[in-house]
Amino acid sequence: MSAPILEVSDLKKHFPLKGGLLGSTTGYVYAVDGVSFSIEKGETLSLVGESGCGKSTVGKAILRLFDITAGQVVLDGKRIDDLSAGALRPMRRRVQVVFQDPFSSLNPRMRVRDILAEPIRNFGLAKDGKDLEERVAKLMDTVRLPRDAVNRWPHEFSGGQRQRIGIARALAAEPDLIVCDEAVSALDVSVKAQIVNLLQDLQQELGLALLFISHDLAIVEHMTHRVAVMYLGKIVEVAPKRSLFAAPKHPYTEALLSAVPVPSPGAARQRIILKGDVPSPINPPKGCRFHTRCPYAFDRCRVEEPKLNHVATALDAGHVAACHLHDRPDAENPLAVAKGAALVAA
Amino acid sequence: MALLEVENLQTHFRTPDGVNRAVDGVSFHVNAGETVAIVGESGCGKSVTSMSILRLIPEPPGKIAGAIRFEGRDLLKLSDREMRDIRGNEISMIFQEPMTSLNPVLTVGRQIGETLRLHQGLSRQQAEEKAVEMLTLVGIPEPRRRVREYPHQLSGGMRQRVMIAIALACNPKLLIADEPTTALDVTIQAQILELMRDLKHRVGAAIVLITHDLGVVAEVAERVIVMYAGKKVEEAAVGPLFNNPKHPYTQGLLGSMPKLGSSLHGDETRLAEIPGLVPSLKAKIPGCVFASRCPHATDLCRQVAPALEEKAPGHVAACHYATKEGAIAA
Structure with missing residues (x-):
């Protein structure tokens, strides 16, 4: 793979909490608190984690749907987080988004043709009216919808078909990177498979990079190249897919894997059930943010925040995790052995 | 005698453009203490089936026909008053959305106590005592404090625990759980599934679990009913259903x-797609409801609806071609 299309370093987004008589700021929601990663051209990086971990906020920050608190977002060698609205416009074309809900993300008063033509017009991609028509028709082919459906309204389509329109709209701008924010989560199993297959085909055909934000680990494993696991505004582990699923190196990843229900009744698997809930991002725990729920936490975890460090694995290739356990001798490190297969009953 | 017997249940809705046959001739039974899952995709009629059992379908536009026998009594023949004595008492329900199914202006204790006061005639004080007991049962820490809190003060997982506490307060014989973990995060889902398994042993209620998640089915159900387009297409014990499904839809x-752990074997094959869409329930489908999407469909399938047939002991499927060996004859 070549140079990264996207590089995010130490990204922070803190939302102010307003309160009091004069609406003064009384605190912050530390939604994303120092996140770094990169995506290569044509690569899929998945961002996984539970609700409130900040994964969607990261997606929105990359799309510059709001200004970030600190850090850098570099798209194809050019820093975009501090660009003015005008300077940002040409860069906006290169990062597009597919949202979760195919029902609310399409304007019900626009025909499919206009939904797809809008980004083409906005970025001045079509030479003339005929070219525009042709591009719209080609987009319909790309997402496997009949060309004559361009005259129809969003409500005439099923959820899966609407998601195809959403994908076509993202493709209309000829982006390099698409942020898929839970893009298949709202779909039924059989339709989900259709859209997952379509996304994979498109990536192959067009060499797209995908930031795939999802909480569904089975889908992620199926379609990603690398995975970043988030917890309470931080990335706790990043690894190539195979390495992560074979040998998770963070206790949270391990618990996530063991918690996914698998469709094989009676499978013997190691089960780790985390106690309690995710703490509030307004007042995240000191030290390691996961220590309040971690089954292996020890004294150091409560005071010192672990950094993302390289961890040696059998498949050794860029596997990093933020956990103090890896500083201990193997005998005292429950994550030293590869437990993936036992966790998912594979 | 089974605890619950549903016979030829038909729940239809009148709409401006025709009758919607949401549930169209479904029969099944649930034994005491058993967990039966009903699975299917959106619009297959699984939720309408569960709502019909408790007669929560507004009539009109809905219309429930058939028979729903609970301990031998046909629920469809009871008066509204008699039905109220059953709801929340002998049969109770857990809904999907723990955010919207609790009353935001009443304390958790009041909401748990409500059924107890209504059905068991407890005083306010006794009801609160029992509510604390129920919160302890469902594993909520500091129940004495929590019982006086409002739903917004609880997390999603805790709200679902409260819902379960309400449902179990009167020791129901049957619990209907409609997508009880769908709105929850996976680590919280694992907690709730563990709780349901544990409570089942302790309380002994039968459970009808409505879900679209086959993983959840494999983890908690003993028997599975697969629904498609308002019909039951397959039913079997959980093992045979997953290991040897007979119906092409299943x-x-x-x-x-996608199977978790697929990358470990390197068998990352392309996902199999079911082409096309669920048919409209407003038009009468002459043949098999799945024929339009089935890879094995023949003219016979398109013309004659297959009956539910026993393909193996305790394993029924509605398919002309599902053989007893589980292979599809070409």
Whole structure:
């Protein structure tokens, strides 16, 4: 793979909490608190984690749907987080988004043709009216919808078909990177498979990079190249897919894997059930943010925040995790052995 | 005698453009203490089936026909008053949305106590005592404090625990859980599933679990009913259903799900798709409801609806071609 299309370093987004008589700021929601990663051209990086971990906020920050608190977002060698609205416009074309809900993300008063033509017009991609028509028709082919459906309204389509329109709209701008924010989560199993297959085909055909934000680990494993696991505004582990699923190196990843229900009744698997809930991002725990729920936490975890460090694995290739356990001798490190297969009953 | 017997249940809705046959001739039974899952995709009629059991379908536009026998009594023949004595008492329900199914202006204790005061005539004080007991049962820490809190002060997982506490307060014989973990995060889902398994042993209620998640089914159900377009297409014990599905729809559903751990074997094959869409329930379908999407469909399938047939002991499927060996004859 070549140079990264996207590089995010130490990204922070803190939302102010307003309160009091004069609406003064009384605190912050530390939604994303120092996140770094990169995506290569044509690569899929998945961002996984539970609700409130900040994964969607990261997606929105990359799309510059709001200004970030600190850090850098570099798209194809050019820093975009501090660009003015005008300077940002040409860069906006290169990062597009597919949202979760195919029902609310399409304007019900626009025909499919206009939904797809809008980004083409906005970025001045079509030479003339005929070219525009042709591009719209080609987009319909790309997402496997009949060309004559361009005259129809969003409500005439099923959820899966609407998601195809959403994908076509993202493709209309000829982006390099698409942020898929839970893009298949709202779909039924059989339709989900259709859209997952379509996304994979498109990536192959067009060499797209995908930031795939999802909480569904089975889908992620199926379609990603690398995975970043988030917890309470931080990335706790990043690894190539195979390495992560074979040998998770963070206790949270391990618990996530063991918690996914698998469709094989009676499978013997190691089960780790985390106690309690995710703490509030307004007042995240000191030290390691996961220590309040971690089954292996020890004294150091409560005071010192672990950094993302390289961890040696059998498949050794860029596997990093933020956990103090890896500083201990193997005998005292429950994550030293590869437990993936036992966790998912594979 | 089974605890619950549903016979030829038909729940239809009148709409401006025709009758919607949401549930169209479904029969099944649930034994005491058993967990039965009803699975299917959106619009297959699984939720309408569960709502019909408790007669929560507004009539009109809905219309429930058939028979729903609970301990031998046909629920469809009871008066509204008699039905109220059953709801929340002998049969109770857990809904999907723990955010919207609790009353935001009443304390958790009041909401748990409500059924107890209504059905068991407890005083306010006794009801609160019992509510604390129920919160302890469902594993909420500091129940004495929590019982006086409002739903917004609780997390999603805790709200679902409260819902379960309400449902179990009167020791129901049957618990209907409609997508009880769908709105929850996976680590919280694991907690709630563990709780349901544990409570089942302790309380002994039968459970009808409505879900679209085959993983959840495999983890908690003993018997599974697969629904498609308002019909039951397959029913079997959980093992045979997953290991040897007979109906092409069930096979398709299982094939279209990515399996966790697939990368470990390197068998990352392309997901199997079920082509096309669920048919409209407003038009009468002459043949098999799945024929339009089935890879094995023949003219026979398009013309004659297959009956539910026993393909193996305790394993029924509605398919002309599902053989007893589980292979599809070409």
